[in-house]
Amino acid sequence: MTRAEVDPVHIRVRDLHKSYGAHHVLKGVSFDVLRHKTNVVIGPSGSGKSVLMRQIIRLEKPDSGQVLVDGVDYASLEGMALQSKRRQMGMVFQASALFDSMTVFDNVAFPLREHTKLSRKEIRERVMARLESLGIAAAHAKWPAELSGGMQRRVAVARATVLETEILIYDEPTTGLDPLTVLTVDELIAETEEKFGVTSLVISHDMASVFRIADRITFLYFGEVAVSGSPAEVLERADGPIMEFIEASGVSRDFIERRAKEAG
Amino acid sequence: MAEAPTAAPPTDPEQRAGQEPEEAIAPGPWERALDWALAPFVEIGTLAQLAGETLFWLVRRPFRGRLFIEQMEFIGVGSIFLVSLTGFFVGAVLGLQLVDGFRQFGAENQVGAVVGMAMAREIGPVFSALMVTSRAGSAMTTELGSMRVSDQINALIVMAVHPVQFLVVPRVVAGVVMVPVLTLMFNIVGLTGAYAVCTRMLGIDPGVFLGQMRWIVDWRDVRMGLVKAAVFGAAIALIACRQGFFASGGAAGVGRATNRAVVQSAIAILALDYLITALILGQGLAG
Numbered sequence: 001m002t003r004a005e006v007d008p009v010h011i012r013v014r015d016l017h018k019s020y021g022a023h024h025v026l027k028g029v030s031f032d033v034l035r036h037k038t039n040v041v042i043g044p045s046g047s048g049k050s051v052l053m054r055q056i057i058r059l060e061k062p063d064s065g066q067v068l069v070d071g072v073d074y075a076s077l078e079g080m081a082l083q084s085k086r087r088q089m090g091m092v093f094q095a096s097a098l099f100d101s102m103t104v105f106d107n108v109a110f111p112l113r114e115h116t117k118l119s120r121k122e123i124r125e126r127v128m129a130r131l132e133s134l135g136i137a138a139a140h141a142k143w144p145a146e147l148s149g150g151m152q153r154r155v156a157v158a159r160a161t162v163l164e165t166e167i168l169i170y171d172e173p174t175t176g177l178d179p180l181t182v183l184t185v186d187e188l189i190a191e192t193e194e195k196f197g198v199t200s201l202v203i204s205h206d207m208a209s210v211f212r213i214a215d216r217i218t219f220l221y222f223g224e225v226a227v228s229g230s231p232a233e234v235l236e237r238a239d240g241p242i243m244e245f246i247e248a249s250g251v252s253r254d255f256i257e258r259r260a261k262e263a264g
Numbered sequence: 265m266a267e268a269p270t271a272a273p274p275t276d277p278e279q280r281a282g283q284e285p286e287e288a289i290a291p292g293p294w295e296r297a298l299d300w301a302l303a304p305f306v307e308i309g310t311l312a313q314l315a316g317e318t319l320f321w322l323v324r325r326p327f328r329g330r331l332f333i334e335q336m337e338f339i340g341v342g343s344i345f346l347v348s349l350t351g352f353f354v355g356a357v358l359g360l361q362l363v364d365g366f367r368q369f370g371a372e373n374q375v376g377a378v379v380g381m382a383m384a385r386e387i388g389p390v391f392s393a394l395m396v397t398s399r400a401g402s403a404m405t406t407e408l409g410s411m412r413v414s415d416q417i418n419a420l421i422v423m424a425v426h427p428v429q430f431l432v433v434p435r436v437v438a439g440v441v442m443v444p445v446l447t448l449m450f451n452i453v454g455l456t457g458a459y460a461v462c463t464r465m466l467g468i469d470p471g472v473f474l475g476q477m478r479w480i481v482d483w484r485d486v487r488m489g490l491v492k493a494a495v496f497g498a499a500i501a502l503i504a505c506r507q508g509f510f511a512s513g514g515a516a517g518v519g520r521a522t523n524r525a526v527v528q529s530a531i532a533i534l535a536l537d538y539l540i541t542a543l544i545l546g547q548g549l550a551g
């Protein structure tokens with residue numbers, strides 16, 4: 001057995017710092033991302049969640065610290081070495097980021113056309129299957145601008161999952177969706193993870209959703225990790241601002257504790 | 265199980281959320297003057313780097329033929345009407361002015377030669393490039409800028425598609441190929457305009473007009489114009505892409521970037537025009 005198969009930790013984030021000018025956004029963030037699990041990062045708006053994801057996926061270079069993916073430090077990769085590692089991770093952006101010069105179908109087919117040698121027919125089948133499972137097959141010929149925000153999000157999820165990368169990062173995949181679609185996306189995250197053994201890293205604001213899907217929760221509070229652990233551990237250790245944050249979401253403590261017990 | 269170290273829970277949220285950058289000291293007048301003076305060099309450095317990356321990715325696989333065709337169509341076919349229209353009027357007015365001026369010393373029969381030479385060497389490439397800037401260059405910046413501010417460029421990067429290869433290379437190649445083609449067209453239409461005005465309205469003999477032109481203008485003049493056009497095409501596309509690529513600040517930021525791209529391209533075209541002319545003629549660079 002290789003080390004990768006044994007190690008339950010897929011990504012180790014260590015002492016990550018990032019500043020924009022004089023604005024110190026990430027102040028030494030450390031946490032673990034578990035393999036084949038749903039890892040959720042929560043935290044108030046502006047606490048640096050999106051910035052943290054941009055460092056992990058190496059859209060930006062952290063000022064210091066490490067992002068160890070199976071022992072390889074992404075934070076220090078450069079040039080072609082980085083380029084060749086990119087296909088390990090996929091991402092659903094907060095604002096969908098669909099290519100508005102392409103139809104829904106072409107958006108979802110894009111990663112397949114770029115990185116696989118599948119035939120037209122196989123691509124068509126895969127893309128349509130993905131769109132169908134998300135309930136947007138009827139919109140395959142439309143342009144992104146013609147879709148509602150919720151539908152755009154679903155297309156973005158389809159595009160990010162179609163290649164079946166090892167690690168998938170979702171930046172608030174459910175914000176702004178109706179409760180039923182939230183359930184669908186939650187299921188999709190869980191399903192992608194089970195079917196393809198994906199490690200998911202999800203940013204979320206939706207507490208009900210968080211405790212429904214999370215195997216592990218990291219609470220980011222203005223550039224620092226306040227607590228990180230299983231849902232039960234987080235609840236146990238939660239104090240002050242975290243409890244406030246959870247309570248303000250309007251989700252009952254009972255529900256959360258029940259879910260946490262089930263998960264733990 | 266490996267447990268990530270957890271930081272101490274931070275304190276008062278209000279205070280933290282409102283935290284302002286501590287070292288927000290305004291730069292002094294000297295620093296600002298220095299920044300201002302160095303800005304053009306920094307800009308040229310950025311463009312040179314983008315040009316280098318473009319060359320690097322130009323020769324790497326995959327080769328996406330469709331993107332090149334799309335861009336050539338956008339720059340070339342899309343500009344035919346504009347370039348023809350401006351070409352005709354520029355040629356016509358040039359004929360009119362030169363006949364009027366040259367008549368004063370009885371040299372109006374030379375107009376065909378002068379128009380031909382001026383068009384081939386200078387006016388064709390410079391005007392075509394300016395027209396492409398206003399139409400295609402600005403649209404490129406807007407498109408890439410919107411892609412930047414809506415995370416589409418980041419989405420490309422994350423999907424392991426290099427944005428320079430995917431977005432910049434096809435545009436630069438299309439510029440290098442299509443601006444010379446448009447220049448040729450500008451010249452042909454412009455000469456037709458000058459010919460029409462000179463021979464139909466100003467009484468210049470058609471045979472003399474064409475004969476003088478053929479005698480004076482040769483392939484080297486045309487070639488000089490085409491070399492310029494190719495360089496202008498590269499410059500327009502690189503500047504447009506650079507501005508769009510690094511746009512920030514939402515829709516307003518994209519607007520500002522487009523503005524900068526058009527101004528920079530116009531300046532670059534005229535400055536490069538002098539530089540290339542001097543290099544080709546082998547004079548005018550140093551005493």
Ligand SMILES: Nc1ncnc2c1ncn2[C@@H]1O[C@H](COP(=O)(O)OP(=O)(O)OP(=O)(O)O)[C@@H](O)[C@H]1O
Pocket residue numbers: 020023025043044045046047048049050051052094
């Ligand atoms: N490119 C940037 N330049 C300067 N400051 C930035 C940049 N990106 C983010 N910031 C700052 O970093 C802080 C954290 O931003 P971030 O987008 O990570 O928040 P977030 O936790 O994702 O919030 P939300 O839940 O609202 O998405 C904010 O104060 C923001 O102003």
Ligand SMILES: [Mg+2]
Pocket residue numbers: 049050051094171
């Ligand atoms: Mg965010």
